[in-house]
Amino acid sequence: MNLPVIIKFVIDLLAVLLLALGIKGLSKVKSARDANRLAAFAMSLSVVGLLSYYLGTSGIAIQSWIWIIIGSIIGSLFGAILAKKVPMTSMPETVALFNGCGGMSSLLVALGVAIFPISGGQENFDFFKSLINEVSISVSIFVGAITFTGSIVAMAKLQGWLSTPGWTQSKVRHFVNIVFAVASLIAFFDLINGNTSSIWLLVIVSSLLGIGVTLPIGGADMPVVISLLNSYSGIAAAAAGFVVDSQLLIVAGAMVGAAGLILTQVMCKGMNRSLVSVLFGGSLSAQITASSGSGEYTNITSCSVEECALTLEAANKVIIVPGYGLAVAQAQHTLREVTKKLEQNGIEVVYAIHPVAGRMPGHMNVLLAEADVPYEQLKEMDVVNPDFPATDVVLVLGANDVVNPQAKNDSSSPLYGMPVLDVQEARTVFVIKRGMSAGYSGIKNDLFDLPNTSMVFGDAKKVLNDLIGELKDLGVGEK
Amino acid sequence: MSFISLLWVLLLGSLLGLELIGKVPPTLHTPLMSGANAISGITMLAALTLIVKAEGNVPLLIIGSVSLGFALFNVVGGFFVTDRMLAMFSRKPSNKK
Numbered sequence: 001m002n003l004p005v006i007i008k009f010v011i012d013l014l015a016v017l018l019l020a021l022g023i024k025g026l027s028k029v030k031s032a033r034d035a036n037r038l039a040a041f042a043m044s045l046s047v048v049g050l051l052s053y054y055l056g057t058s059g060i061a062i063q064s065w066i067w068i069i070i071g072s073i074i075g076s077l078f079g080a081i082l083a084k085k086v087p088m089t090s091m092p093e094t095v096a097l098f099n100g101c102g103g104m105s106s107l108l109v110a111l112g113v114a115i116f117p118i119s120g121g122q123e124n125f126d127f128f129k130s131l132i133n134e135v136s137i138s139v140s141i142f143v144g145a146i147t148f149t150g151s152i153v154a155m156a157k158l159q160g161w162l163s164t165p166g167w168t169q170s171k172v173r174h175f176v177n178i179v180f181a182v183a184s185l186i187a188f189f190d191l192i193n194g195n196t197s198s199i200w201l202l203v204i205v206s207s208l209l210g211i212g213v214t215l216p217i218g219g220a221d222m223p224v225v226i227s228l229l230n231s232y233s234g235i236a237a238a239a240a241g242f243v244v245d246s247q248l249l250i251v252a253g254a255m256v257g258a259a260g261l262i263l264t265q266v267m268c269k270g271m272n273r274s275l276v277s278v279l280f281g282g283s284l285s286a287q288i289t290a291s292s293g294s295g296e297y298t299n300i301t302s303c304s305v306e307e308c309a310l311t312l313e314a315a316n317k318v319i320i321v322p323g324y325g326l327a328v329a330q331a332q333h334t335l336r337e338v339t340k341k342l343e344q345n346g347i348e349v350v351y352a353i354h355p356v357a358g359r360m361p362g363h364m365n366v367l368l369a370e371a372d373v374p375y376e377q378l379k380e381m382d383v384v385n386p387d388f389p390a391t392d393v394v395l396v397l398g399a400n401d402v403v404n405p406q407a408k409n410d411s412s413s414p415l416y417g418m419p420v421l422d423v424q425e426a427r428t429v430f431v432i433k434r435g436m437s438a439g440y441s442g443i444k445n446d447l448f449d450l451p452n453t454s455m456v457f458g459d460a461k462k463v464l465n466d467l468i469g470e471l472k473d474l475g476v477g478e479k
Numbered sequence: 480m481s482f483i484s485l486l487w488v489l490l491l492g493s494l495l496g497l498e499l500i501g502k503v504p505p506t507l508h509t510p511l512m513s514g515a516n517a518i519s520g521i522t523m524l525a526a527l528t529l530i531v532k533a534e535g536n537v538p539l540l541i542i543g544s545v546s547l548g549f550a551l552f553n554v555v556g557g558f559f560v561t562d563r564m565l566a567m568f569s570r571k572p573s574n575k576k
Binding site for chain 2: 019020022023024026027028029032033035036037039040043046047050051054058060061063064067068070071072074075076078079080082083084086088091092094095098099101102104105106108109111112113115116132226227230233234236237238240241242243244245246247248249250251252253254255256257258259260261262263266267353355356360361362363365366369370375378380
């Protein structure tokens with residue numbers, strides 16, 4: 001072994017170690033930020049390792065440098081700008097977009113190697129070696145393409161640019177997707193048989209498969225899909241590692257792939273959905289209209305902001321249940337104003353965070369942290385659920401399915417079994433909502449019919465602003 | 480590297496990934512996803528290899544460069560956005576009371 005090889009070996013080993021520590025650290029609140037930086041450092045280290053290896057062995061041509069610099073500058077610049085500019089509420093679609101681009105990168109690498117076989121490394125062209133090469137190229141293209149188109153569709157759906165077309169809810173979609181899958185299999189075997197042109201068929205049908213699989217999935221399940229696609233992009237990276245013979249790529253890709261899978265499973269559990277039903281069950285709301293899950297509300301009590309303020313003023317303990325509606329209305333800062341006033345009056349305020357509040361697990365925590373809500377006030381579902389009977393007022397802001405008692409009481413409900421917040425146990429529940437429309441799942445919420453529930457209709461931000469005014473009139477929080 | 484040892488690398492890497500994420504508080508799901516996502520942009524190394532080994536083949540250089548761009552978009556954007564999210568968590572103690 002000569003020096004450059006040893007140096008690269010050591011650097012690769014170090015990078016893997018740091019990446020593993022990074023992922024590990026990202027799963028704890030205290031160490032998360034440092035861990036993220038550690039991972040970023042490990043990534044740059046791996047680039048330095050690779051470049052110095054080539055400098056020490058074959059050298060890097062000027063022309064190569066030029067293209068490296070062009071690609072790096074453009075990619076990094078766009079990435080950095082988007083990351084700085086994007087609002088926190090659109091985090092899920094941003095992750096989807098980044099993820100899709102990672103998949104695209106693997107796809108392009110494999111495509112490049114397939115069209116122009118890299119010189120060197122393959123002089124001893126034996127059958128076994130070329131078979132492995134073709135298999136890994138195919139896998140890289142297949143997974144990369146699915147990741148790319150799937151992520152783009154997921155992003156478009158979350159942004160509201162794309163709705164769920166009706167035909168995708170019928171059985172036809174399974175047939176269409178099976179056709180795509182079989183076609184990619186044919187292209188794969190054709191490629192192994194030495195027919196290089198079938199690579200384009202593989203690119204096209206696996207891209208279509210990515211679209212076909214993601215399109216029927218409803219908005220509520222999108223986070224799970226993004227997490228799964230994130231896992232896929234890891235697999236695509238590992239496959240690209242086989243293509244260019246890089247252990248570092250394989251380890252890092254496999255780590256991300258496996259970790260993404262676990263995360264996907266955790267999310268599914270939080271939403272009471274199985275991965276299979278997310279992927280093949282179609283949109284949840286479509287199932288409900290088919291069954292008799294919906295019904296009319298019979299006992300709605302609506303009340304004014306003033307009443308709400310009076311009740312809040314008399315309370316000792318208040319629990320806030322924030323949902324995605326709060327984020328859409330950009331009302332997290334206004335909410336913080338309200339709770340500040342209540343706290344100044346000696347009222348205990350806690351935020352109950354359902355595992356899938358917002359659009360992604362943990363999304364709501366990020367949004368509330370942005371509004372300076374102290375971390376200690378955010379309570380997870382299991383911690384806060386026993387507190388509801390001793391709570392005077394619960395404010396439900398833009399949350400719906402996660403507070404539906406049906407999930408506990410009605411075994412015929414599609415929500416049955418999903419972990420929910422037991423808000424109905426509290427003395428008074430105020431639901432701030434724009435109208436009577438159903439939540440993500442499209443299911444009627446039994447909570448709204450309960451005698452201790454009052455609806456305050458209006459946009460979350462406006463209602464909260466009015467609430468601040470009312471509280472001020474009552475002299476709450478003025479000392 | 481022989482194919483078999485690469486398979487071992489794949490296997491051990493997957494096991495490591497499965498082990499690393501045992502208990503994650505839901506708070507961190509989104510940042511973790513986005514951080515792991517940034518790491519999957521490691522394909523930038525493959526893109527770099529492609530460019531270095533292209534030996535003046537211009538179409539290959541372009542493919543490599545575009546691939547590198549996509550990968551770095553993923554990496555740089557991913558890490559920045561994760562940091563932005565996590566910065567909000569670490570700000571909390573100063574705002575108590």
